[in-house]
Structures are given as structure tokens and as C-alpha cells.
Amino acid sequence: MERPKYIIALIFTLLIAINSNASNKSLIYNAYINNNMSQWKTVIDEMQNKSNKNIELIAELVNYQYGYIAWCLGNDKHPEAKLYLELSEENLDYLEQKNYNSSFVNAYKSAFYGYNIALNNLLAPFIGNKSLNSAQKAIQLDGKNPYGFIQYGNAQFYMPAIFGGSKTEAINYYKKAEVLMESNKLTIVDDWNYLNLLINLAQSYQTLNNYDMAKYYCEKLMRIEPNFLWVKNELYPKILNEKTKN
Secondary structure, three states: OHHHHHHHHHHHHHHHHHHHHHHHHHHHHHHHHOOOHHHHHHHHHHHHHOOOOOHHHHHHHHHHHHHHHHHHHHOOOHHHHHHHHHHHHHHHHHHHHOOOOHHHHHHHHHHHHHHHHHHOHHHHHHHHHHHHHHHHHHHHHOOOOHHHHHHHHHHHHHOOHHHOOOHHHHHHHHHHHHHHHHOOOOOOOOOHHHHHHHHHHHHHHHHOOOHHHHHHHHHHHHHHOOOOHHHHHHHHHHHHHHHHHO
């Protein structure tokens, strides 16, 4: 008689976990499109402070911390970026110790090497190749993991050409990630990573003065998420203005 009660309790617990993960994903997505980084910070702080985090929640948290660190670096909040980088590296180390998805782990290792370089450019000669190699390993371990391709693209984009970086090569890898993400329509619903990838493509083409393709990706973004006001009101007009001048 007790067994059915146990099963019901287990199913109930799993449903709560699934709903919680879905809620976190939606909150982060809304924070992203509205540039509400205080909300983003609240979500990751609450997730970090949970005492009973399962391994999937920690992996999800690493992704959200990764996004928040990027924002901190882009807004000259280096002490905060350093703090959250330390937390996310601890979480990633835990995932690696638990033999979590090795492709996932290596993709974020690549990203975190890059963040360490952003915090201290003097580290570039020592860990620049580690970032590239970790991204390559992520791809080798799982050729269907878009995050490996994204991180390899990021490494190529930010690495100076004198050291082998190539923005054209970065775009090639971003586009491979785009195809992989779009092959599963369900996973890209309310996914900040997908929108961020499309922004990477728009801005990469903008950097190369290919304004037609930059415009194409801005328009794609606005079709997918009409409420992404930063793209509509800032990035898109800027690209159109540069296109007119050139």
C-alpha cells in the first residue's frame, strides 16, 4: 500500500523540479530581452543559495552565471564579474567531478578561460590556447552540442589575428551553432542563448562591414522576439545607419 504513495510523491517532486527549471528559464529570458540584470542576478543568487541543488540545476546555473559575467565585463563591473566567475568555476568543477556531460564542461571551460583573460590581459599568452583547445574538445566530444561551436566562435572572434583569430571563422562556427539550435525548435523557446547567438552573428557581420547580413539577423531577431527593444531601438537602427554611410 505504501509503494503507490512513494511513487506519487516522487512524481510530484519531479514535477516541482521541472516547473522550477522552466520558471528560471523564463525569468532569465525576460531579464535578457528587457535588460533587467537585477532580476537576472536575483535568479542566479537564489539558485546558488539553494541547499539541495541537483546536478541539472547546477548545470543550468552555470549557463546563467556565464551570461551574467559577460554582462558585468561589458559594463565595467570587473569586481562583480570576478566574484561570479569564481562561483561558476566552482560549480563547473563540481560538474566535472561528478562526470557530468564532458562536452558541456569543456565548452564552459573555454568561456571561463576567456573571461579570465578579459579580467587580466596578461594571462592571454598562458591560457589563450586553453580556451581554444577546450572549445575544440567540446566539439570533438559532441558534434551536436551548439555551445562548443559558440565558444570556438567566441575564441576566434576575440583572439587577435596575429595569434590566429579570425572573425570570418567565428561566423562559420556561430552559423553551425545556429543550425544545431534550430534543429530542436522546443529547446530554443524562451532561450536567451539562442537570441544571444543571433546577436553575435549580427554584430560579427557588422564588424566585417557586411551590413546586409547584419540587417538580416536583426530582422530575424525582431521576428522571433518583437519585444527585444534593444535590438529594435538601438542595434538595428545603428546597422541601418552604417549601411547608409557605406
